[in-house]
Structures are given as C-alpha cells and as structure tokens.
C-alpha cells in the first residue's frame with residue numbers, strides 16, 4: 636500500500652511541469668522506481684507527500700543554444716559539498732562557455748567637479764583636504780594675476796602670472812573660463828584638464844560664484860556643481876577675519892558680495908555646509924557626492 640502511494644506520488648512529481656525545470660533533467664529519473672529502491676530507508680525520507688532525496692549530482696543538459704552547439708551533459712556537483720573550483724568548472728561546462736572576468740559595466744567617466752562658494756567659506760581648505768584623501772583627483776591649478784599670499788607656492792596653489800601674460804593666454808584661447816575678480820584675473824587652463832582626464836583622473840575646479848555661472852553656461856550638465864556655504868553669515872565673517880589676509884576694504888567687499896551670492900544656489904547641483912571645526916565632515920560629504928556620481932547609470936559625459 637505504502638509502495639503504491641509512493642509510486643503514484645513520484646509519477647506525479649515526474650510529470651509535473653512545475654518540477655521539471657527547463658534547466659535540469661529530473662534527478663528522479665536516475666533512480667529506479669522499483670519497490671526495493673523506494674522502500675529503502677537509507678535512500679528515501681518523507682516530508683508530507685514530497686520525497687526528499689539524499690544530495691545527488693544534477694545533470695545539466697540544456698542550453699539556450701541550438702542543438703548543434705549544445706554542450707554535452709555535464710555532472711554538476713552539489714553546491715553544499717563541492718569543491719569551489721570543481722563546481723565553477725562544471726557550471727562553465729554546462730553553460731557552454733567560460734565565465735568572463737571582464738567588468739560587467741564600463742569604468743565610470745572621469746568627472747569635472749566645480750567647487751564654488753563665497754569668499755572665505757573654505758573652498759581652498761576643503762580641496763586641500765580632498766586631495767589628501769583621494770588620489771584619483773586632479774585639482775586644476777588656476778592661473779591668476781593676483782599677488783602671491785604668504786605661504787602660497789607658484790604652480791601648486793596658483794600659476795602666478797603677470798596681467799600681460801594673462802591677457803596673452805586669453806588671446807590664445809588657452810582658458811576654459813576666466814574672470815576679473817576684485818581687480819585680479821583668474822582663469823582655468825584647458826590643457827591641464829585634457830591631460831589629466833585622459834589619464835582617468837577626476838578634475839576639481841575651484842571658482843567663485845561668477846566663475847561657476849560662466850562654467851555652467853559652457854559645460855551645462857556635463858560637470859558637477861557644488862556650492863559650499865558656511866552655517867551662518869556670522870561664521871563666514873569670523874573665518875574671513877581670522878584668515879588675516881584681507882584689508883578693511885576687501886573685507887567689506889567680500890562680505891557684502893557673500894550676502895548676494897547665496898541667491899545663486901539654484902544654479903548648482905549640490906549644496907554642502909562647511910561647519911566650523913568640521914572640515915573632515917565637509918570633505919566626507921563631497922566624497923559621497925563624487926561616489927554617487929560615479930555610480931550613476933547615465934554618466935555625465937564631458938568634452939573640453
């Protein structure tokens with residue numbers, strides 16, 4: 636009686652399309668459906684009406700290919716007990732082609748990241764730290780006609796050039812963008828960007844708000860625009876005072892300008908608050924933005 640019920644049960648199982656996956660030959664086909672086999676307590680256990688067989692090798696015989704290219708039937712060892720390399724090879728053989736080690740998606744495009752914000756907000760400080768923690772970034776050294784501040788290094792902080800030299804660069808179309816800021820010229824050399832993008836580096840540009848607006852017109856959505864702000868006007872003014880680089884006149888101009896600049900926020904993709912004493916947190920947030928941009932399905936594509 637028990638044997639008859641089991642035979643019926645197995646017969647149903649064999650014919651049930653739900654169990655006959657396209658991928659595998661029914662493993663039960665390997666077992667003789669003789670009463671001796673079915674009644675052997677070592678080979679068969681019961682779980683309600685579904686027989687559970689001891690772990691066995693499955694045989695894969697299907698392939699999405701036509702019959703002519705169909706791979707031979709390959710035994711696939713049980714994943715729980717199999718040697719990893721053996722299982723890997725069996726899966727490869729059963730699917731008929733080696734698994735590729737090529738990346739599944741192409742490398743992300745190099746980014747151009749424009750960092751801007753009011754004077755004294757911390758653009759230089761953020762970029763300096765960012766360069767320390769992220770190797771794949773090239774900070775474009777801006778050319779400027781302003782005088783060098785104490786501690787600044789030519790070619791590292793800026794390319795310090797005379798007004799005449801700067802005007803020559805403009806005439807030769809060597810600058811992506813330039814502006815006259817507080818009486819001094821500042822501009823971005825194109826060649827530097829091209830060279831480092833060709834090496835796969837991300838490019839960071841540091842510009843004032845006016846420069847960011849110009850760059851948005853030139854680059855559109857192909858670059859990432861980040862607006863850096865202080866947590867308050869008060870914090871910004873204190874930062875500028877503490878920097879001790881400004882005269883009374885330039886302090887007044889910079890602070891008055893900063894009040895207006897916040898109105899340009901909508902021109903940017905991201906806003907990052909650079910809170911007093913939290914430079915590292917600011918840099919982490921900028922890094923997160925870069926990482927998120929790198930993970931975008933539709934990458935920004937820039938041509939300089």
Ligand SMILES: Nc1ncnc2c1ncn2[C@@H]1O[C@H](COP(=O)(O)OP(=O)(O)OP(=O)(O)O)[C@@H](O)[C@H]1O
Pocket residue numbers: 752753754755756757758759760761874875877878909910911912913914917
């Ligand atoms: N999170 C912060 N907390 C405290 N001080 C900061 C922070 N970020 C920057 N600073 C300091 O504030 C001052 C202004 O920063 P920084 O020179 O980087 O500003 P900036 O935006 O580059 O200014 P500018 O456009 O005038 O060159 C510097 O002395 C800098 O060390």
